Amino acid sequence: xxxxxxxxxxxxxxxxxxxxxxxxxxxxxxxxxxxxxxxxxxxxxxxxxxxxxxxxxxxxxxxxxxxxxxxxxxxxxxxxxxxxxxxxxxxxxxxxxxxxxxxxxxxxxxxxxxxxxxxxxxxxxxxxxx
Amino acid sequence: xxxxxxxxxxxxxxxxxxxxxxxxxxxxxxxxxxxxxxxxxxxxxxxxxxxxxxxxxxxxxxxxxxxxxxxxxxxxxxxxxxxxxxxxxxxxxxxxxxxxxxxxxxxxxxxxxxxxxxxxxxxxxxxxxxxxxxxxxxxxxxxxxxxxxxxxxxxxxxxxxxxxxxxxxxxxxxxxxxxxxxxxxxxxxxxxxxxxxxxxxxxxxxxxxxxxxxxxxxxxxxxxxxxxxxxxxxxxxxxxxxxxxxxxx
Numbered sequence: 198x199x200x201x202x203x204x205x206x207x208x209x210x211x212x213x214x215x216x217x218x219x220x221x222x223x224x225x226x227x228x229x230x231x232x233x234x235x236x237x238x239x240x241x242x243x244x245x246x247x248x249x250x251x252x253x254x255x256x257x258x259x260x261x262x263x264x265x266x267x268x269x270x271x272x273x274x275x276x277x278x279x280x281x282x283x284x285x286x287x288x289x290x291x292x293x294x295x296x297x298x299x300x301x302x303x304x305x306x307x308x309x310x311x312x313x314x315x316x317x318x319x320x321x322x323x324x325x326x327x
Numbered sequence: 328x329x330x331x332x333x334x335x336x337x338x339x340x341x342x343x344x345x346x347x348x349x350x351x352x353x354x355x356x357x358x359x360x361x362x363x364x365x366x367x368x369x370x371x372x373x374x375x376x377x378x379x380x381x382x383x384x385x386x387x388x389x390x391x392x393x394x395x396x397x398x399x400x401x402x403x404x405x406x407x408x409x410x411x412x413x414x415x416x417x418x419x420x421x422x423x424x425x426x427x428x429x430x431x432x433x434x435x436x437x438x439x440x441x442x443x444x445x446x447x448x449x450x451x452x453x454x455x456x457x458x459x460x461x462x463x464x465x466x467x468x469x470x471x472x473x474x475x476x477x478x479x480x481x482x483x484x485x486x487x488x489x490x491x492x493x494x495x496x497x498x499x500x501x502x503x504x505x506x507x508x509x510x511x512x513x514x515x516x517x518x519x520x521x522x523x524x525x526x527x528x529x530x531x532x533x534x535x536x537x538x539x540x541x542x543x544x545x546x547x548x549x550x551x552x553x554x555x556x557x558x559x560x561x562x563x564x565x566x567x568x569x570x571x572x573x574x575x576x
Contacts, residue, residue, distance in 0.1 A: 215550050226550050228511055239450075241512040243546035270547060309543065310450045310512070 218279075222288040223270075225262070229291060233321065236293050240311040244270065245287065248306040255299045257318060260291045262311065295319070331421035332379040334429040340374050340403065342433045346529050347406040349426070349440040351486045352413040352556040353563075355508030356549050357443035358487075360518035361525075362409040364538045369531075371400040371407060377425065381418035387411050397422075405531070406435065413556040414486060416563065423489040431497050437466075438494050438501040439529065440487035441521045443508030444568065455507035455517045457524040462491045462501040470502055473528045478505070482570055485563040504528070511557055513549035515542035 215224040226241040238260055245251060245264045254261040264287040271283045297315035304313045350362020365371070376395040387396050396411040414422055430438055444458065459475040460483055461467035470477050483491070487503045494501035504524045508517035519535035526533060538545075 215554065223547065223550070226512055226553060241509075241546065241550075243543040272548075307450050309546070312450070 216279075216282070216284065217288075218282050220286075220288065221282065221284055222286045223266075223284050224289050225264075225287045227262075227289060227291060229294065231294060231317075234316060236295060236297055236315045236317065238291055238293075238311075238313045238315070240287075240289070240313075241309065242287055242306075242311055243309050244268070245306075245309065251306060251311060253304060253313065255297070255302055255313075255315065257296045257299055258293050260293060260313060260315070261289070262291070263288050264311075330425055331381055332377055332418060332425040334375050334399070334425050335378055336375045337373050340401065342401075342406075342435075343403045344434045344436045345401065345404050345406050347408065347430045347435045347438045348525070349408045349438060349487065349490055351408065351410050351440075351442075352552060352559070353485050353487065354443035354445050354510055354560060355512065355514035355517050356553055356556065357506055357508050357514055357517045357521055358441040359409060359411075359552065360513065360515055360538075360545060360549065361441045361521050362407050364518065364522065364535075365525075365531075365533050366400045366407050366409065368533050368537075369402075369405065371402055371405070373398050374401045374406070375399040375429070377422065379418055379421065381415060381421065383412050383415065385412050406430070406433070411552065413552070413559040416559060419486055419489050419563070420493075423486070423493040427490065427493040427497060427499060431499055435499060437529070438490065438499055439525060440490055440501070440503035441518075441525065442485070442487045442503060442505050443514060443517050443521075444505040445510035446507045449507060449509050449514070449517075452507055455514075455520040457504055457506045457520050459524075460487075460491065460503040460505065462495045466500045466502050469500075470528070475504070475524055475528060480572060482567045482572060484567050485560070502528075510560070511553065513546045513553050515539065515545045 228239045230237050242264050244266045246267045250265040252263045269283045269285045273280050296318040298318050302315045350358035352359050377397040387394050400407045458478045459470035460478050504521050506517040506521040508514040519538050522533050522535050
């Protein structure tokens with residue numbers, strides 16, 4: 198049932214930790230918004246110093262972001278097993294709300310914030326009133 | 328009947344008409360980051376904590392010691408309220424009543440909320456501007472005299488709105504300092520701006536260089552609290568702050 202899946206997805210989203218021990222990576226905070234023409238994704242990437250440390254993979258309905266931290270992070274007083282983990286990157290996969298034109302996507306990285314602008318695949322057509 | 332939210336004193340301090348600073352989780356975690364930095368820089372120690380059945384069933388460990396997540400630090404002249412969890416919407420009004428009542432009982436002469444006002448172009452702003460909101464004419468003039476630009480018209484929403492309202496109700500002078508900030512990302516730069524405005528307002532001398540230097544580390548560490556706070560920010564009717572009031576005066 199779709200609604201059950203939706204509830205489970207929402208629960209997972211709310212309680213999923215923002216890190217993965219197996220991949221030594223952190224999940225960044227992000228925001229996805231839509232305008233008439235574009236899907237705009239912003240991703241908070243602290244401790245990433247250069248755009249060259251970020252790799253982006255985009256399909257018509259998803260965006261994957263990977264970024265290398267300028268130095269590994271470890272919190273030796275945090276939790277139980279967590280204190281042994283050394284994080285070296287950010288990683289996230291974003292499902293886009295509408296299909297996008299991948300060829301015209303563009304990205305910029307300013308003050309630790311990545312902004313990816315992806316034009317909608319389906320353009321609006323003007324409708325004449327009779 | 329016991330109060331829904333109670334302030335429990337952890338040690339006896341003889342206050343001398345202190346100023347109270349409120350730094351609770353909200354937009355960009357500006358208040359939380361600023362409050363924590365002030366506590367650290369001024370070496371303030373815990374004087375009280377808040378308890379309520381309305382708060383999430385969460386405790387926090389620091390140096391292996393169990394602590395309540397909503398705490399008040401201070402000395403004879405300054406109090407700082409901070410929280411490591413977002414307050415649920417149902418707890419905002421009773422928490423504000425308990426906090427302001429306790430401040431009044433300690434002869435607090437001014438309550439200052441520190442928070443953020445989200446701006447879309449924040450990423451392009453090097454030094455965020457700070458605006459003031461006052462709960463009465465005297466507080467508004469105090470802000471103006473100290474060179475803080477006052478927000479004249481508009482909606483305010485969230486915990487600082489109810490703290491200002493409750494302060495008005497019991498005639499405690501109160502202001503809020505709001506820095507331009509990110510909505511959903513922890514914003515140490517906005518916290519630094521709001522501390523500089525606070526320094527100007529009440530004559531404290533809290534340096535912000537170290538806050539800005541460890542900004543990236545704070546942004547990483549604050550991700551979880553920011554994500555948790557997102558829900559309560561929506562519940563607090565924050566989008567109303569972008570609206571135009573229909574009636575004037």
